[in-house]
Amino acid sequence: xxxxxxxxxxxxxxxxxxxxxxxxxxxxxxxxxxxxxxxxxxxxxxxxxxxxxxxxxxxxxxxxxxxxxxxxxxxxxxxxxxxxxxxxxxxxxxxxxxxxxxxxxxxxxxxxxxxxxxxxxxxxxxxxxxxxxxxxxxxxxxxxxxxxxxxxxxxxxxxxxxxxxxxxxxxxxxxxxxxxxxxxxxxxxxxxxxxxxxxxxxxxxxxxxxxxxxxxxxxxxxxxxxxxxxxxxxxxxxxxxxxxxxxxxxxxxxxxxxxxxxxxxxxxxxxxxxxxxxxxxxxxxxxxxxxxxxxxxxxxxxxxxxxxxxxxxxxxxxxxxxxxxxxxxxxxxxxxxxxxxxxxxxxxxxxxxxxxxxxxxxxxxxxxxxxxxxxxxxxxxxxxx
Amino acid sequence: xxxxxxxxxxxxxxxxxxxxxxxxxxxxxxxxxxxxxxxxxxxxxxxxxxxxxxxxxxxxxxxxxxxxxxxxxxxxxxxxxxxxxxxxxxxxxxxxxxxxxxxxxxxxxxxxxxxxxxxxxxxxxxxxxxxxxxxxxxxxxxxxxxxxxxxxxxxxxxxxxxxxxxxxxxxxxxxxxxxxxxxxxxxxxxxxxxxxxxxxxxxxxxxxxxxxxxxxxxxxxxxxxxxxxxxxxxxxxxxxxxxxxxxxxxxxxxxxxxxxxxxxxxxxxxxxxxxxxxxxxxxxxxxxxxxxxxxxxxxxxxxxxx
Numbered sequence: 001x002x003x004x005x006x007x008x009x010x011x012x013x014x015x016x017x018x019x020x021x022x023x024x025x026x027x028x029x030x031x032x033x034x035x036x037x038x039x040x041x042x043x044x045x046x047x048x049x050x051x052x053x054x055x056x057x058x059x060x061x062x063x064x065x066x067x068x069x070x071x072x073x074x075x076x077x078x079x080x081x082x083x084x085x086x087x088x089x090x091x092x093x094x095x096x097x098x099x100x101x102x103x104x105x106x107x108x109x110x111x112x113x114x115x116x117x118x119x120x121x122x123x124x125x126x127x128x129x130x131x132x133x134x135x136x137x138x139x140x141x142x143x144x145x146x147x148x149x150x151x152x153x154x155x156x157x158x159x160x161x162x163x164x165x166x167x168x169x170x171x172x173x174x175x176x177x178x179x180x181x182x183x184x185x186x187x188x189x190x191x192x193x194x195x196x197x198x199x200x201x202x203x204x205x206x207x208x209x210x211x212x213x214x215x216x217x218x219x220x221x222x223x224x225x226x227x228x229x230x231x232x233x234x235x236x237x238x239x240x241x242x243x244x245x246x247x248x249x250x251x252x253x254x255x256x257x258x259x260x261x262x263x264x265x266x267x268x269x270x271x272x273x274x275x276x277x278x279x280x281x282x283x284x285x286x287x288x289x290x291x292x293x294x295x296x297x298x299x300x301x302x303x304x305x306x307x308x309x310x311x312x313x314x315x316x317x318x319x320x321x322x323x324x325x326x327x328x329x330x331x332x333x334x335x336x337x338x339x340x341x342x343x344x345x346x347x348x349x350x351x352x353x354x355x356x357x358x359x360x361x362x363x364x365x366x367x368x369x370x371x372x373x374x375x376x377x378x379x380x381x382x383x384x385x
Numbered sequence: 386x387x388x389x390x391x392x393x394x395x396x397x398x399x400x401x402x403x404x405x406x407x408x409x410x411x412x413x414x415x416x417x418x419x420x421x422x423x424x425x426x427x428x429x430x431x432x433x434x435x436x437x438x439x440x441x442x443x444x445x446x447x448x449x450x451x452x453x454x455x456x457x458x459x460x461x462x463x464x465x466x467x468x469x470x471x472x473x474x475x476x477x478x479x480x481x482x483x484x485x486x487x488x489x490x491x492x493x494x495x496x497x498x499x500x501x502x503x504x505x506x507x508x509x510x511x512x513x514x515x516x517x518x519x520x521x522x523x524x525x526x527x528x529x530x531x532x533x534x535x536x537x538x539x540x541x542x543x544x545x546x547x548x549x550x551x552x553x554x555x556x557x558x559x560x561x562x563x564x565x566x567x568x569x570x571x572x573x574x575x576x577x578x579x580x581x582x583x584x585x586x587x588x589x590x591x592x593x594x595x596x597x598x599x600x601x602x603x604x605x606x607x608x609x610x611x612x613x614x615x616x617x618x619x620x621x622x623x624x625x626x627x628x629x630x631x632x633x634x635x636x637x638x639x640x641x642x643x644x645x646x647x648x649x650x651x652x653x654x655x656x657x658x659x660x661x662x663x664x665x666x667x668x669x670x671x672x673x674x675x676x677x678x679x680x681x682x683x684x685x686x687x688x689x690x691x
Contacts, residue, residue, distance in 0.1 A: 052588075072584075072587045073588070078588060079585070085582050086585075088605075089604035089607065098600065099589040102590035103590040
């Protein structure tokens with residue numbers, strides 16, 4: 001049973017604070033993603049876990065042992081770097097053998113020329129291990145090539161192979177897919193997730209791409225400004241963001257945010273809309289209403305609680321059509337998802353009517369925190385309606 | 386392209402200059418090496434391979450090759466090794482790196498002929514700082530080294546005028562003068578080693594500096610090393626000014642420091658034997674050419690990994 005925990009990690013580079021008190025527990029075998037915009041400290045956190053950076057404060061625990069003063073080499077972690085960091089002078093097989101060579105061989109066994117003779121048995125085992133890993137990653141035909149002769153995707157696999165060839169406590173991945181082209185990236189997403197399922201080892205994965213985080217992880221931690229804003233399953237993060245920044249970061253196209261007000265009865269009003277659910281929060285005043293594009297639907301003119309606006313842009317993705325509509329006297333722009341059936345007939349400049357699907361709107365207070373909504377008694381809904 | 390001569394205008398100037406300032410002099414020198422030409426003579430006799438025969442048979446030239454190769458094979462490995470060592474040390478310190486760089490680079494910038502005078506004083510058998518320093522060590526544990534005890538008893542060597550020591554002393558000055566240059570080249574090479582490779586090595590279990598050096602630094606410095614070694618070879622083959630400064634007459638005690646460049650100078654300029662001078666020049670050129678070809682071959686075959 002291996003668990004990794006980071007507690008009260010603080011780090012600053014010079015006068016710039018990068019991490020402000022991060023607490024994170026990673027359970028054995030999970031795929032945890034650290035996701036956030038550039039500069040949020042996610043890579044630094046991973047490097048602190050790896051031991052490549054020292055935290056200013058706080059402790060890193062692996063298997064119940066504090067490893068703050070343990071060298072990266074002794075933490076038994078494997079890392080895949082964004083640039084892959086393959087040794088350019090070694091073939092793929094030699095690259096993959098390096099961790100085994102450095103860890104499992106005595107000094108004599110590592111000598112050039114003499115080593116393979118002294119530790120012949122061990123070398124045979126190591127080659128077998130490398131071959132097996134290469135077969136899993138389908139790079140066994142590339143073992144004799146140098147990294148310079150490989151394509152981006154093949155290099156990525158070779159780097160994965162170098163990490164996988166031994167049995168580390170956890171795999172740390174620092175944006176491993178960001179140097180690949182879009183199609184390959186999407187392909188590798190599923191492949192990495194499958195790999196994780198078959199290896200059953202902990203993966204800690206850093207990315208700035210929320211789609212990668214949503215598709216691959218068991219849990220994801222959304223980081224911003226050196227803090228973890230929310231930690232939870234991808235479904236929870238997407239459907240139930242606790243902070244307006246999380247809601248904005250996760251989901252593509254971005255969530256629509258509209259200004260609204262909260263009345264004494266706890267109803268949220270925005271334009272012609274009044275939410276049927278009420279908030280127990282007492283603070284009356286301005287709030288922000290969040291509506292995801294898929295929670296809006298085109299409707300007939302004059303439908304109850306509909307919004308009206310002019311289409312300014314249309315994005316056709318084949319299966320979905322996203323309409324950009326300027327609403328509330330052209331002060332705000334809303335993206336809504338339409339099916340191809342409804343969407344194709346809409347042209348730019350046209351006025352459209354749409355309404356929200358009930359029960360999905362999110363309300364954020366002035367400080368950006370989420371306000372809870374609950375279903376009110378039936379008569380009060382009738383009253384406002 | 387058909388029918389136009391524009392391409393000649395592009396390559397013409399470079400081609401012309403290359404022929405006039407490179408190929409023609411080499412051709413003329415090669416031609417002269419088969420004659421007994423002297424400057425000022427109206428004509429010259431064609432002597433065939435006689436000049437080359439002299440070079441490869443006479444004992445003077447045997448000494449010339451001996452001195453040259455001793456010098457080259459001492460100076461090149463040591464100045465490359467020290468250059469790499471100094472570069473690694475400077476690269477690992479955060480403070481004072483620039484100061485060390487300047488100090489080690491000073492001998493490169495200084496005129497060697499001027500420095501030779503300083504060294505001549507330093508190596509002076511009676512008033513020189515080297516031997517007087519060595520004498521202070523007499524009577525201490527250093528005497529357990531038999532060479533040292535010998536020196537205390539019978540006097541320390543006359544570094545520059547003893548034929549057993551002269552070439553090594555000159556080589557020492559060559560190293561002192563040359564390794565700063567190699568250090569600068571290595572420092573430039575070190576900045577291009579990706580930091581991530583060291584991190585990868587660390588994650589792969591390279592715990593000692595030795596492991597990291599062999600896994601990352603040394604292979605990544607491959608192109609730099611090939612260049613540094615070639616440059617050092619060519620520079621050491623070309624050594625002239627120290628020899629000329631120390632031994633203006635005749636190339637040191639028993640011609641033990643009679644290096645090739647000095648031989649060319651002595652034969653062709655001082656003695657006005659252009660034929661033999663040209664022949665030595667051609668042999669010298671062949672060495673340098675060979676080294677350059679080896680370098681090209683190594684660079685293309687081994688050390689460029691992409």
